[in-house]
Amino acid sequence: MAKRVSYAKVEFPIEVPNLIDIQLSSYRDFLQEEIAKTRRRHQGLEAVLKETFPIESADGSYRLEYLYYTVGKPKYSIEECKRREVTYAVPLRVKLRLKTPREIKEQEVYLCDLPYMTPKGTFIINGDERVVVSQLHRSPGVSFEETIEPTGKVTFSARIVPYYGSWLEFEFDQSRCLNVYIDRRRKFPVTTLLRALGFASDEDILNQFGGIEKIKIDSRGDWRKVVGKVLAIEIIEPETNQIVIPKYEILTIQLTQRLEKMGVREISIIKEDIPEIINTLKKDPTHSKEEALIDIFRKMQPGNPATIENAEGYFHRLFFDPKRYDLHQVGRFIINRKLGMKVPLDKRTLDKETVIEVVRYLLKLRKGEGEGEPDDIDHLGNRRVRTIGELLQEQFRIGLLRVERVARERMAIYEMDSVMPHHLINSKLISALIRDFFGRGSLSQFMDQTNPQAELTHRRRLSALGPGGLDRERAGFEVRDVHHSHYGRICPIETPEGPNIGLITSLAMYARVNEFGFLETPYRKVKNGKVTKEIVYLTADQEDNYVIAQANARLDKDGRFIDKEVFCRYKNSLIKAKPEDIEFIDIAPQQIVGVSAGLIPFLEHDDANRALMGANMQRQAVPLLETEPPLVGTGLEAKSARDSGAVVVAEKDGVVRYVDSNKIIIGGKEYNLIKFGRTNADTCVNQRPVVKVGDRVQAGDVIADGAATKDGELALGRNVLVAFMSWRGYNFEDAILISERLVKDDVFTSVHIEKFEVEARETKLGPEEITRDIPNVSEEILRNLDENGIVRIGAEVKPGDILVGKISPKTESELT
Template sequence: MPISAQRIIKTDSVRNFGKLPGEFELSDLTRIQTESFDKFLQYDKKPDARRDQGLEAILREIFPIESYDGQYRLEYVKYELGRPRYTPTECRQLRLTYGRPFRIWLRLIKEQTIEEEVYLGDMPIMIGGGEFIINGAERVVVSQLHRSPGVDFVENHDPGERSVHSCRIIPERGSWIELVVSKKEALGVRIDQSGKFSAMTLLRAMEPENSTDTALLKLFYDVTSAKVVKSNAGEALVGNYAAEDIVFPAGHDRCGEIICECCHAITAEQAAEIAESGLKTVEVVDRPSDTLILNSVLEDATASHEEALLRIYQRLRPGNPPQLEKAIDLFKEKFFDVNRYRLGRVGRFRINRKFNQDISDDEMTLHSQDFVNSIRYLVKLRIGDASAHVDDIDNLGNRRLRTIDELAMDELRKGFLKLRRTVQERMSLKDVEEMTPRTLINPKSVSAAIEFFFGRSELSQVVDQTNPLSMLTHERRLSALGPGGLNRKRAGFEVRDVHISHYGRICPIETPEGTNIGLISSLSLFAKVDDYGFLISPYRKVEKGKVTDEIEWLRADEESEVYVSPADTPVEKGKISEDRVLARYRNDVHWVEAKEVQFIDVAPSQMVGISAGLIPFLEHDDANRALMGSNMQRQAVPLLITEAPIVGTGLEEQVPVYSGMLQRAERAGRVTYVDANVVEVEGKRYPLRKFTGLNERTCLNQTPLVEVGQRVKRDEILCDSAATQNGILALGRNVLVAFMSWEGYNFEDAIILSERLVKDDVYTSIHIDEFDVEIRETKLGREEFTRDIPNVSEKALRHLDENGIVAVGTRVVPGDILVGKVSPKAKSELTPEEKLLHAIFGRAGEDVKNESLEVPSGVEGIVTHTEKFARKMSLTEAERKAYDAEVNKAEKQGQEAISEKFLEFLSELEKTIGRHLTDDDGREIRSLGDPKAVAKFAREFEDQFDKLDFRSPQKQADARKVIKDLWPIVEDVIEEADHKINTLKRGEELQSGVLQMVKVYVASKRQISVGDKMAGRHGNKGVISKVLPEADMPYLEDGTPIDIILNPLGVPSRMNVGQILETHLGWAASKLGFRAICPVFDGCEEDVMRQYLAEAGLPEDGKSVLFDGRTGEPLEQKVTVGIIYMLKLHHLVDDKVHARATGPYSLITQQPLGGKARFGGQRFGEMEVWALEAYGAAYILQELLTVKSDDVEGRTKIYESMVKGENTLEAGTPASFDVLNNEIRGLCLNLQLEKSRV
């Protein structure tokens, strides 16, 4: 049926029901990926202008590399990323990685300095909004949410005991230090998982000046010199603690004898002795509020810096004999070597902020001051100091994001460390004269690290390309799993739960159901990542009750310390209109004076992510159903005929812009050419992807949206793609829905459909399957694509061409041959007769086996496209001539294209500078005439930029602007021409060992049918149970039949009332011909909705009298009817239908395999056995548990009996019983079966 005849609801205008003005504008939704990768590569910066970050930081850290004897030194000069050798399309076709050649310049210093360029492999580059093409598949690197480096304080509550505080110093790289209070009220420390020892030991080891007991006490207490008063026998000293050993002075009878040991409380007797001793003053700690440090010093078994170092060495290296030099080296290596212990910028920033200390931000190792302040803070917590508080480790102020730049740095650093070791080894082995940077460097260690990170890392995932929304949300996904992250089996409830600090940073709704709930999350709409990796959210500044236009981005910890009001706070003429308003402060909500408010949210939708932000009336849905609605929108299959939602939230226009499925204008300009395959904007070509199969087998077909002569802005959409209509996201269709029961067919959320939706292809989608087959050189000879396949009928070969490849347009079903392929069998000596037959009949007469590519079960469709790729090798004379002619033709066409574009560029440049440009011989370029000469000059022109004589600064500035705007277009044409010629010359680059490859694309048209899953945007999902003829569907008074019948019982218990409101407003909007925009938390109110229903001539309560389509009688009660946006999900019945007669068996148990992918059977489990036992179906049960499962002998016997026509069952022993028997024998129990008649 033509699209024009489709019942697509016409909307002439858009009405926005949002009441809050000046919605904050969305920035690039994929910036979390693009900006971080730009920071990693710094591709657009000159080598000398690159900052010490990303790839540059790794290279500066690893180099220079010195030989073990210090004679040779390899220095890093710069790195460069060349032009990609293949286009993204070629990489997808040939299973290659789309990247730039990564080269570094190195300088080897020996007797004679050598500087050389070394190739280290290809560095993958980003396409679209964050995807990479790795081995032909599009992948994305998901950002990781992890515990931030720094210092964290926690309180552990043991039942029945006093709460115990502890502290962890977490570095970016290196050993964790944990401070814990023991039961003896002393402070202990653990380094990683080592045994506990005194914290004072570590403090003594850090600095020699802190090695005495008195020095340690002075760090934490006010040590005073107390005067000794004889008159009251030193009573004032009682209760104080000795800050040093108090001894009898010289001249006393007991000279040198200790009166009171350091860290002990002075008793009345000791005070009297001190008074009599003749001492004038003693060093004491005056009645401390907490004795933790005193107890810790007492518990410490060491007394000096050296003893402390040896003690730590014994703890960390228990089996080694203690040596002071080794102990010093180990301690320095563990905490003061920046290569092994690094707090990182974030760790240093957090520690400095926590303790208000002024240690330099460049100090990346642990400072003794950090450790001292940690102990002081722990003491403050113990005594209940108001300025100290324990840290919430789930707060986003203590968790940060590791984006692609940081994740890639970690993996590449490992590769470069391997490289450094191999270089040092080669320096010691190689001859001096042969030594060059290229001979020293083994690029495999770096290229393997790149390949592992982008291809096999846990956080590198195949992009979900079901629709543009699923692709965009995948790029914005955050994961707490992955290397150095959490384990889904051990992660508790707290870390998964929604936290108040998530507000405006992480969507509280969008997360998977199941084991990953709370561990995988999504970025909120306006959230960004700051320089330290913390998530920040925008807020408008409020000054004395006046809302300003100034936007401030706050971290979670900064936000908790200020008063922030919600976006719907009443504001009139820029001032908060009420005296008291709600505000968030320190993880709670308070009523506060308007003048106390410091910030206000920028938009009501600030707290949700993209998927949740697309649900109209989200505020009326239960969170669990909103979660399902968010997730199911990502599963919506792009339909053949797209239609934007009649009730939306306003985000539908934004999502496609940032999706990688559309073409956006890279530069502003005028459209110069448009057809179905390409759009050209002032020389820049944008090829459109036609009927391309994506990762999820959905179909991408880009159609142009612009016309010739139209002016486009930068980043403007040039074409429609899958699931978009005129650049607006269109995941489903607007359909007329009634909430009523119908003959019990919509029991348990089942859906009843009108046949019209099938007949008019309303929910029809196209799915594309890709099949490929390769030719390789085997030990027995080369495989071959051919039509001559042994033992195959001519009927089976009817659709193959002379090369054995299926013709485009062929309808294929399971078992059909797509590509004919034969491979040689083991050869034996041929008789003369056989040789004669082979000479006459060719390959078909040879001993070959059939290895053709056939259509697998479950696939049926039309061949839309075939592609053949081959290496250029062993060409015949005729092929060689044809190949040379093709290369010459391509070179000529390339020169003409370059000449044309260059002359256009030249014309603009000459207009600007007011004169004609000439070549070295003084001839005008325009008058050369020969495209070859012009193209040659064009290639050399870039080097002439700086030599041009502009004659005035103004003309120079104007010319540079022309060059900046137009030269890239000429560069693109030169690159395209060179690429085409190079591809022709070298042939396709297939994978190792592959000589030829054929790809066949089969498109299948899926009409909606019983068993398919559908859903609305509110989590209202269901499976189609019946497709009714249009005439049998209930109809309205004007004769309009209903499209879909939903179960009304699916609403009350699920509490997703948003679907009912959408139904009402959608009906009114469709009648009045407008698109309704209802932003999240700021949508259409019920009173307004009633007005629109009345204006449209519809019942105000949204309920209508329906008539039974079969009898024409009105139904007893009124029914809620309206327009709702329904999606078809990718859980299609055609992909799930599966049957097995005979198939593969498990090797050990001899039972049939499971699952459709392995052509397995249906498991007849324990509960099913009980059911048959209950019915007494003994023979059926015996058959199922033996011959239909794992009784190998029985299988053979029953087949024989069937052949003979006897159909008798002789059940034997199941193979799994033998497996059990062998397991028992493995436990040294010999189990023997004795057969006896019962």
């Protein structure tokens, strides 16, 4: 086995993490299979079940409670599922307790067959290997946007987007009023929403934005200090009880003279300059909480009777019912971060303080005094990854909502004394959804198995498309572009060249997904100009606060910077910083790229567009009959082969007791090898042992090579001698000339296994028949078929040859 020699100037301070961990850890956290059933954390499947149950009957006398769930064992092995063309799944059962006035019944109820992830991070659905791609979408929470109108005027808007539920959008109109849209359907003055939330009177609302101040005028009558201020409470003539000066009037000299004549000694004015709120209050047709609730109900539900009970119930369901409105802890985290609030992360419905803070921030932005800044929606601080676990959780949530509705209906219909929990649960509803998600969902894809690199990249892919994501027809240039926050998180090189460019990307080498779904990348901490061994993972928004040096900055043997000024990154600019101002340093130069681009030697000398093509084209290399590792590598070849699952790795230490082409026995463990297996891309997988009887192996050692690997390293091509020259015009443009020896020695020969299926159906005119007796076909053409009409094993066939003979019954047409 050849030994790699590293000429790297920068040592890897940490090992490259498991490259398919994004799939494995997400599914593991969703199912929590290893954790005792009563001690599972509130996440994944456990969280959805706890949110759905208990289910109560309308009168509250019957209650169906959830206790725990159990995960069964798969019926068949992975290989058997592929052979039988069935799904590799585990039965999911839920322990439920039904409380009735007379008794308590407990029962384990079957919920569905849940497709089970293989150790390679894939799923077997109907015998085909599939991958669920992670989705990159806009994070729930609050966002502030700045738009420049054609007139050149800058307008600001805000949005509160929940994980699921009704959107709230705040916008200013031409008359400087602040309006709010509920679910992009109906427009209301923002004060109507504030009244409905509990700030019933004008004074309550004004107190949230600066407040009202009472001013006493002394006997000398110094009215000059209130000129230009806005009157908060109207002035009433005591004798006639009529309004002399309405509220929200700006006090002019003439008005103050009039007040002086009337003998007014105390007035209430608005402290802050908030014309937007005052204009909105003037426009607001409602004056109390009840009126506001009815106004919202009437506009959102025009057909229903607008009673106060209906309006209150509807408004509560819209924003305060956890089953219909959920900010998710991510949304709450983003709101806290942006608005400087300290609300607990488990407070996942809307609250009035959040709405007030959003309006305050929007007013600050409009004033434009340098306070607050609009959000960049393409920044990775505002985009997050939904991995397989979260996507599955969403499917279960939808399914269990339907199950809950059916259970309530059955509680009302059934004779409850004889009912058991399984009578109330309709498991077909969930099974259908899960089957649909894996079989037809746009994020569940047929795995690209051309070679191990293609498999690995497919599992590390991030897609901005899919349900709740972007639409490729409407996605603009900005969303697709490389952003400074992608550094170390998303590969800037690897993306398709077609209409999906920039929408489908790949995870960078060291990147990982944190508990909130944000991408993190590791850095080494720098203290007083000295690089320490401490490694810190930072999200994109945390990184914006620090000055970060490059991995190849010159250091002395103690880890201090040699240069007086060092090239660093700060937000989206490159700066020169003094060593004492530097807070972090990159882990490695290849931190910025993904696995495919990381396999290209001397990548920094490549043109970016050609590097993109090179990274993509590695996935199209077919596994060769005879493999050979590259002479010049980047150090990622072994890691890529191992994590893709192409090679067989020893699970425990031991001595090799038996080896043949089909199996290897180490200690008491038997490893079965795949011989000439077919992949999704019709390429051939043939695993070959690389150990001999008597060899000592340690856990993690490669014991057998797979497709496109050699000695445990990725080997996609061959090291052939190439001449750059013109040869009588035969190599014009992109034509290549090869020697006869390359063909003779099978240097670039590959094996492909294609599968053809034919069905003999029962038709109205009789059955179709598979036979060797085919009319009007010569014996020469049928020479390769056996007596049943099926091609012989070992026959050599060319394009156009008959593989199976089949005749179909046909109506006899009468001759004219």
